[in-house]
Amino acid sequence: xxxxxxxxxxxxxxxxxxxxxxxxxxxxxxxxxxxxxxxxxxxxxxxxxxxxxxxxxxxxxxxxxxxxxxxxxxxxxxxxx
Amino acid sequence: xxxxxxxxxxxxxxxxxxxxxxxxxxxxxxxxxxxxxxxxxxxxxxxxxxxxxxxxxxxxxxxxxxxxxxxxxxxxxxxxxxxxxxxxxxxxxxxxxxxxxxxxxxxxxxxxxxxxxxxxxxxxxxxxxxxxxxxxxxxxxxxxxxxxxxxxxxxxxxx
Amino acid sequence: xxxxxxxxxxxxxxxxxxxxxxxxxxxxxxxxxxxxxxxxxxxxxxxxxxxxxxxxxxxxxxxxxxxxxxxxxxxxxxxxxxxxxxxxxxxxxxxxxxxxxxxxxxxxxxxxxxxxxxxxxxxxxxxxxxxxxxxxxxxxxxxxxxxxxxxxxxxxxxxxxxxxxxxxxxxxxxxxxxxxxxxxxxxxxxxxxxxxxxxxxxxxxxxxxxxxxxxxxxxxxxxxxxxxxxxxxxxxxxxxxxxxxxxxxxxxxxxxxxxxxxxxxxxxxxxxxxxxxxxxxxxxxxxxxxxxxxxxxxxxxxxxxxxxxxxxxxxxxxxxxxxxxxxxxxxxxxxxxxxxxxxxxxxxxxxxxxxxxxxxxxxxxxxxxxxxxxxxxxxxxxxxxxxxxxxxxxxxxxxxxxxxxxxxxxxxxxxxxxxxxxxxxxxxxxxxxxxxxxxxxxxxxxxxxxxxxxxxxxxxxxxxxxxxxxxxxxxxxxxxxxxxxxxxxxxxxxxxxxxxxxxxxxxxxxxxxxxxxxxxxxxxxxxxxxxxxxxxxxxxxxxxxxxxxxxxxxxxxxxxxxxxxxxxxxxxxxxxxxxxxxxxxxxxxxxxxxxxxxxxxxxxxxxxxxxxxxxxxxxxxxxxxxxxxxxxxxxxxxxxxxxxxxxxxxxxxxxxxxxxxxxxxxxxxxxxxxxxxxxxxxxxxxxxxxxxxxxxxxxxxxxxxxxxxxxxxxxxxxxxxxxxxxxxxxxxxxxxxxxxxxxxxxxxx
Numbered sequence: 001x002x003x004x005x006x007x008x009x010x011x012x013x014x015x016x017x018x019x020x021x022x023x024x025x026x027x028x029x030x031x032x033x034x035x036x037x038x039x040x041x042x043x044x045x046x047x048x049x050x051x052x053x054x055x056x057x058x059x060x061x062x063x064x065x066x067x068x069x070x071x072x073x074x075x076x077x078x079x080x081x
Numbered sequence: 082x083x084x085x086x087x088x089x090x091x092x093x094x095x096x097x098x099x100x101x102x103x104x105x106x107x108x109x110x111x112x113x114x115x116x117x118x119x120x121x122x123x124x125x126x127x128x129x130x131x132x133x134x135x136x137x138x139x140x141x142x143x144x145x146x147x148x149x150x151x152x153x154x155x156x157x158x159x160x161x162x163x164x165x166x167x168x169x170x171x172x173x174x175x176x177x178x179x180x181x182x183x184x185x186x187x188x189x190x191x192x193x194x195x196x197x198x199x200x201x202x203x204x205x206x207x208x209x210x211x212x213x214x215x216x217x218x219x220x221x222x223x224x225x226x227x228x229x230x231x232x233x234x235x236x237x238x239x240x
Numbered sequence: 241x242x243x244x245x246x247x248x249x250x251x252x253x254x255x256x257x258x259x260x261x262x263x264x265x266x267x268x269x270x271x272x273x274x275x276x277x278x279x280x281x282x283x284x285x286x287x288x289x290x291x292x293x294x295x296x297x298x299x300x301x302x303x304x305x306x307x308x309x310x311x312x313x314x315x316x317x318x319x320x321x322x323x324x325x326x327x328x329x330x331x332x333x334x335x336x337x338x339x340x341x342x343x344x345x346x347x348x349x350x351x352x353x354x355x356x357x358x359x360x361x362x363x364x365x366x367x368x369x370x371x372x373x374x375x376x377x378x379x380x381x382x383x384x385x386x387x388x389x390x391x392x393x394x395x396x397x398x399x400x401x402x403x404x405x406x407x408x409x410x411x412x413x414x415x416x417x418x419x420x421x422x423x424x425x426x427x428x429x430x431x432x433x434x435x436x437x438x439x440x441x442x443x444x445x446x447x448x449x450x451x452x453x454x455x456x457x458x459x460x461x462x463x464x465x466x467x468x469x470x471x472x473x474x475x476x477x478x479x480x481x482x483x484x485x486x487x488x489x490x491x492x493x494x495x496x497x498x499x500x501x502x503x504x505x506x507x508x509x510x511x512x513x514x515x516x517x518x519x520x521x522x523x524x525x526x527x528x529x530x531x532x533x534x535x536x537x538x539x540x541x542x543x544x545x546x547x548x549x550x551x552x553x554x555x556x557x558x559x560x561x562x563x564x565x566x567x568x569x570x571x572x573x574x575x576x577x578x579x580x581x582x583x584x585x586x587x588x589x590x591x592x593x594x595x596x597x598x599x600x601x602x603x604x605x606x607x608x609x610x611x612x613x614x615x616x617x618x619x620x621x622x623x624x625x626x627x628x629x630x631x632x633x634x635x636x637x638x639x640x641x642x643x644x645x646x647x648x649x650x651x652x653x654x655x656x657x658x659x660x661x662x663x664x665x666x667x668x669x670x671x672x673x674x675x676x677x678x679x680x681x682x683x684x685x686x687x688x689x690x691x692x693x694x695x696x697x698x699x700x701x702x703x704x705x706x707x708x709x710x711x712x713x714x715x716x717x718x719x720x721x722x723x724x725x726x727x728x729x730x731x732x733x734x735x736x737x738x739x740x741x742x743x744x745x746x747x748x749x750x751x752x753x754x755x756x757x758x759x760x761x762x763x764x765x766x767x768x769x770x771x772x773x774x775x776x777x778x779x780x781x782x783x784x785x786x787x788x789x790x791x792x793x794x795x796x797x798x799x800x801x802x803x804x805x806x807x808x809x810x811x812x813x814x815x816x817x818x819x820x821x822x823x824x825x826x827x828x829x830x831x832x833x834x835x836x837x838x839x840x841x842x843x844x845x846x847x848x849x850x851x852x853x854x855x856x857x858x859x860x861x862x863x864x865x866x867x868x869x870x871x872x873x874x875x876x877x878x879x880x881x882x883x884x885x886x887x888x889x890x891x892x893x894x895x896x897x898x899x900x901x902x903x904x905x906x907x908x909x910x911x912x913x914x915x916x917x918x919x920x921x922x923x924x925x926x927x928x929x930x931x932x933x934x935x936x937x938x939x940x941x942x943x944x945x946x947x948x949x950x951x952x953x954x955x956x957x958x959x960x961x962x963x964x965x966x967x968x969x970x971x972x973x974x975x976x977x978x979x980x981x982x983x984x985x986x987x988x989x
Contacts, residue, residue, distance in 0.1 A: 005649055009398055009412035043397050052650035058837045059691055073649035076572040080690045080755025081497025081603035081947055101357055117276040118269020122443040123525040127912035130443055158269035167267065175263035178877040181716035181885065183266030184273060184444040184493025212920040216912060218441050218494050219716060220881055221888030222920040
């Protein structure tokens, strides 16, 4: 299982939790797992998220690997100027 | 509205055109003569991207009517290099990376050439005030000012 | 992607400062920007815009315009696709109003005619009947109970119940227990800050030339930071297939984020479709101010606790951003960047995205971050002042480093904040004496940077030169950086690489040139494409020599046997291989198509000296030093240029630039005379220090440099001005009237 940290604004959509455990080996599976566990997160994830895996911000690649002991943070999708 | 027939000299060549009395010199250069080196950044004389010289005097071509060129001499960025040979300012701007996007560059080059013709030995402050009518959003002016000062020094040495 | 071939030293080309490949074009007027092209039979277009901040469009009558000789067509919202949802709907609604004009300058119709003058005359003949609605343009006013509702149902599910419908998105993040942290502090300062909207202020107005025939196939030439994005959005808004619209990016006269969006291109395409002729559309400057960009304006509350020794015990921020009439103000970045420079046990940040009757905000250089830095770094400065602490030492004491848990959640990898602070401390500027009436300000700044979808091809020519096609428009000299990286890998002269910005039909998708991604992502792609080509070159040499491919390596532009056991062959130069490539397996082309995900974050520290004239309230910036981590500077001169440009834009934002709205909700300063960006005589030379702490996610260690440079200036200048004036300035811009008012308030106690 991978522990995923949500930004606290998402708690309301994840039954009050800011950490969610999901079965996942990739970033894409992390996101699928989150929606499966808490369907309320679907819109926020569809609106665009990045996933920080061990400090590396993955902006869009769903195929990036995730290890069971990885530090995983959900972040809002990056957009620059 | 009937058009005005204009005979003028642009970059040393005699040119004739017909223009609407409301058309600016910049419109004529860009849309009638295909000389798109002068740029329209504002249309109100604030940005200097359309700088040309009229009988050697620096003007914003967006504030001048095309009809007013009749019988006068216009010089644009397209007339700055001599054939293959760049003007020392053009060369120095490339070397110093005195441009990033390059949209203000034609106007700034025309303006600084006019400055150095008037004042071959300007101080940094004089360069900055002379160029205060030419906006650059990319560079912070640092490399532009250095390029101008250094070109002026080179040109003084060469003359 | 494997980065086991990382190279951080021994460069022969990278780090040198050659002339840019497009230099000649740009100093002779030959470079073709957005408005510089024509097409046979071309029409000129003008857009009709709402003069009201908020109004229902009751009727549009274009009959008089259409009767004018030379007018070929008029379009309104009815000429665009229907049934769009999400961001595509927002963009269409912004590009051409539906039943309501949402801000002063909102497009409501457009006309194409045989000349620009006729089009302008015709636009005046289009009669629009409006019913004026109540409006709001200020962020705090738009959140108040009695504020007019801009659009019901615009909020997403993140917004807590009970908020005004104008609050459309909400962000909350942080960790620890801020109340416990504040209890540990010796001094807690809480303050309110505001910044006004500023425009990206590129000198080239948006411009395009469009054709779209009855066969549904179109061509579009435009100035943009990302033509694949333009292609995708325009296709959706016009209801055509993406591949049927080919978009070519012109040279681009500045963007700074403002040209990541689409404004006029779908209108030109709609007119081209309606008239069956090429249509040129160039925005007049007032339209650029009224209907493109700008940044969000902000209202922010910051609270920070500090111990006497300078340790920050807790920090919290509330960031309210209005981004015009549509969702999207980058409040989550404001929140996430705000405290990123500091290692904090207790931190909490909240963001509100608020809609108002203003133009849809667009990204501007590190969107959201400079405002956060202004507020946070002002409070840190005030804490240092009151606790009599050195501002750089205090920042060093709290600085984020590798392994720090970032204020936005994850742990930092290798970063260079400490290095920039150390370099700033050691810089002669920091210890130089100040004259009376002058003040010195320090600030740090942070930006994430970005990778993004990237495709590059590198095709070798028969003579051993190379054609590099990239998909990221060159805004500030990136062709030079790309050529340097390709030359480094291929071992051939810089001049032998021709870099082209390819159109949408000739490369795979490339994300917009944003997020400081070009030198990082297109650079990484260039290196990998060159390595791909080198692999193929080695294979050809191996075949010729009759040895295994892995027994050949590439050195100084030649294939050579990889060791004594590989055989004894003379080095085979690139041109010898390419000359015969047609007969030895065909063209040699290196490719890269992927989404690099290792854009390293970056930090900067700025030092500024300012002088305030107490009589006029005018501020002069007398000395400025930028210290920033570039990871690895590919072309140091252009890196310096990014630093200087970011600082200059920050100076404008801090001191002069602002959107001024009247009580009628109309923009009052939509020309450069009144919206005053820094001119040459406003600025000093801008000193730069390039710090290089390699980014682990790039083969040469590159970090983006374009955006971080605008993060510290607002606060650094505010701190300098506050020191010089003897009074804290909490609102931007610090224009002379605001400074005089602050001095007056102080005199009156």
